[in-house]
Amino acid sequence: MKTVLTNKNISIRTRRRALECYIEPILMYGCEAWTISKQTQKKLEATEMWFLRRMLRISWTAKKTNDTVLEEAHTTSLLISKIRKRQATFFGHVMRREKLENLVTTGMLEGKRSRGKQREKLIEGLTDWLKAGKSLEAIEATKDRKKWRTMIANAVKQGT
Template identity: 25%
Template sequence: MTHQYQCPAAESRTCFKYLGAIIADEGSKPEILARIAQATAALAKLKTIWNDRNIALSSKIRLMRSLVMSIFLYACESWTLTADTERRIQAMEMRCLRKLLGITYRDHISNEEVRNRTRQAIGPHEDLLTTVKRRKLKWYGYITRSSGLAKTILQGTVQGGQRRSRQKKRWEDNIPE
């Protein structure tokens, strides 16, 4: 069921929430920001687990990936990634890892050191931004091999002129990147 949803990013624009995802005329940024907020709230609710010294770091990371990152990654296949949203996704992942490791920004430990400590705990793993991009490519491949309405919509064009300004980044612009 759809209902009118007021975007937090811009009050003058309209958007709506459908099946838990925010559909906005300004792109994917409101959806990504909402997902970051929901994942951060889930991370905060599990504070007792993150602070418990009896739970191994590898278990904490597995819990974070299943309980927090799954909330964030919902419907990520439809996002249009810009440089700003990519930075926000990486910052959210680092915030989660620092919370698990008990590292504050006042400790002056670099992001690379945080990644190294995580690698030592669970071995090589895929970072969050790579996961989003991989899921987008997987969905694109699925759609291009099918012969349904989604393929027609993805490959279709809209008649009419284009307004004068810089072209907005489209979902399919991320595929060649």
């Protein structure tokens, strides 16, 4: 795909579409089950910018900010919001099923907790992104599909 993405005879819009159709699905494979930490988010944003810089043939030594690169590509940084949206739709699907997946996803299992700092759960990352307040509010919102979809749409609009 390097020859297609870096070809200057092809319009930037077409090259961006090729990136979205062929590269992003590979990059986001299985993202519904990821817990995105700050470090992971930075790496994903850096990867997105790396693709755009390669597509525009901007050297890594060039002193261009990410905002300038996004303007040249006529786009905005969307990868994280796409991943969060996919996570939220999958989470809603799992919560409505009310089976074993539901129990595993919420992490409400009996027993002792392990020592040290606890790992972040998927539900915690989603409630922060959706600005739902408590995780129980988000779980209750999944029961009503319309309400859940509007919560997701509002979070995507805010671009966080």
